[in-house]
Amino acid sequence: MKYLDEYRDGELTKKVLVEIEKTVTRPWKIMEVCGGQTHSIIKSGLDQLLPPEIDLVHGPGCPVCVTPLELIDKAIALASQPDIIFTSYGDMLRVPGSERDLFSVKAAGGDVRIVYSPLDALKIAQDNPEKTVVFFGIGFETTAPANAMAVMQAKNQGIENFAMLVSHVTVPPAITALLESPDVQVNGFLAAGHVCTVMGYWEYEQLVEKYKVPVVVMGFEPVDIARALLMCVKQLEEGRAEVENAYARSVNPDGNQPAQDIINQVFKHTDRAWRGIGVIPKSGYQLQDAYAQYDAELRFPEIQTIAPQEPSVCISGLVLQGLKKPNECTAFGVQCTPENPLGATMVSSEGACAAYYQYGRYAISLEEDKITR
């Protein structure tokens, strides 16, 4: 496939890996922010091919994983109502709430439907005027424009039986929170290429300035990842801290202006709880007042009192902050598997724990063998 196979080329990747090996002289902890990148790294086995000095830690960039328990429970409450059609991206259905997941709601007779785009949800609303269609609006800046577009179209077309349960999060405040935390010691960041495609990377300039950490915008294929890593390692070895773009075929400094405009028209910044991490100031979007009538939490005030506590055994919060690796959790692969996930990082195919479980188990068991020998 064009623009894909070239970036999965084994020889090219190996060449860059050799460069990294030549460049690196001491240990560096580097965080890839996006869950899609974590997945690519583990799926291609790239992590096994890196020199031992490089410690990749997995960031909080899985929108499914960081959606707070409270919103999952609210989603479940809404989806259980007989006059609601609840629509969602597929991987949200498996995320456990306090007691059950959306699959269970479906099994109990709830009308839960997977859609590929929020505009499909809007279509369902038009086709089912006697029901209210709620779309689970989750994701980073990547999905925000499409979700904003759905709300805007609902308003423009006067589709009143549509509402959105909004749980949008944004990347830069999360990176700031990580940099501010005394426990997190990350030397460099690999920024999420798709988020930057929408938002550009100008926002990172001040972060780099203030915290003196390199940020390299990274794509999603092995060659992209290896190149971004090389650029990051070079900066670290040379004592530089800059914003660099290793995904120029998709990302420009200012991002996609029309997409940003529509986000700003429909959403405003709000404080947002991240599952396993806590509330990060100004790290989420909520609907602007002009679109408040489409806010599911306002339309169904009965769900506002739902406020569950997260269970304690799961360390997904620490995993999302890069403080622990998935296999350092006592529950990993034992009580916690993709079929019985304790935390959201095990649920989404973008979650770090799921990526470790699916693709990395063999490598981990080999490593453990080496240690015990």
Next chain:
Amino acid sequence: MTDSLNITSWTCPLPLQNYPTIVMGHGSGGKMMSDLIRYMFLPLMENEALAPLGDAAVLELDKGTRIAFSTDSFVVNPLFFPGGNIGELAVYGTVNDLAMTGAQPLFLSAGFILEEGLPMETLGELTTSFASAAEKAHVQVVTGDTKVVNKGHGDGLYINTTGIGLIPPEIAIAPGNAQPGDAVIVSGTIGDHGMAIMSVREGLEFETQIVSDTAPLHELVETMLAASNEIHCLRDATRGGIAAALNELAKSSRVGITFEEGLVPLRPAVKAACEMLGMDPYYVANEGKLVAITNREVAEEVLVAMHSHPLGQDAAIIGEVTADHPGMVLSKTGIGGSRVVDLPAGELLPRIC
């Protein structure tokens, strides 16, 4: 690690640990379904013929006569899809299950569960297709059943077929027969059926239409067996894709399997669709593809024979059976890394971004 779950010591069919009710994932051909079978059904029904959990049971009658016996239910929606329909699928699905023992399929039953309101014309079209598929596969439909359910209690039409086939002597194909050193063969491009269904069901349109690979595999198997008797395992790579098929064989034979990603035949359109939806083609269903494990010495001969058959033209040796990592399937990635290709957990879910 999955096997060290506490549930391994269970002997009575307690409800599964997660869900107090059946969810769609229990029918996905993955780990949830495998657990359901292992912990709910098997303890109550265990016997020698059932134990190997092959695509079909092998039953030994008098004088060394062996028959293959299998059943399958078809609930595909939509009833018509690019490259096939539920009628022919219901024939070929059971024919293929029988063929995976090396059997010559002979007889089929037909159970039709019809939903009130199903147009007679649709039923006629599907039945015609069912009958001509049976004729094409040289199987006779010798018994049947018809039920009608209330409107809203079925997707128009469900079909169950049960089949009987005769296994020629000197053939010993079973899920537990793989040996370290054996070659792993896949009979053609993977994921075609699953992505064809998904593209119509979800209204996705691609430049090239993806067509289901629905086809009867018994003649291909016959061709393979004519080339060599040393075919150790055959598996119909339906739900759960080649990932599930290879995992089941690795577990039954207590061996490891390693395959090269670059060697697995994959159509560009299927690859593109999988990329778009964030799905792994190894997990996507096929309806006319098998995986075979053969003695390494005869693998090339078997492959040449497969290439001579229309349904095996794209067949490829994709990997080998190892004594390492028993019960586990690994793939070597394009950049020289490796990863575990586990059983899928539950339903395949499209990714958010």
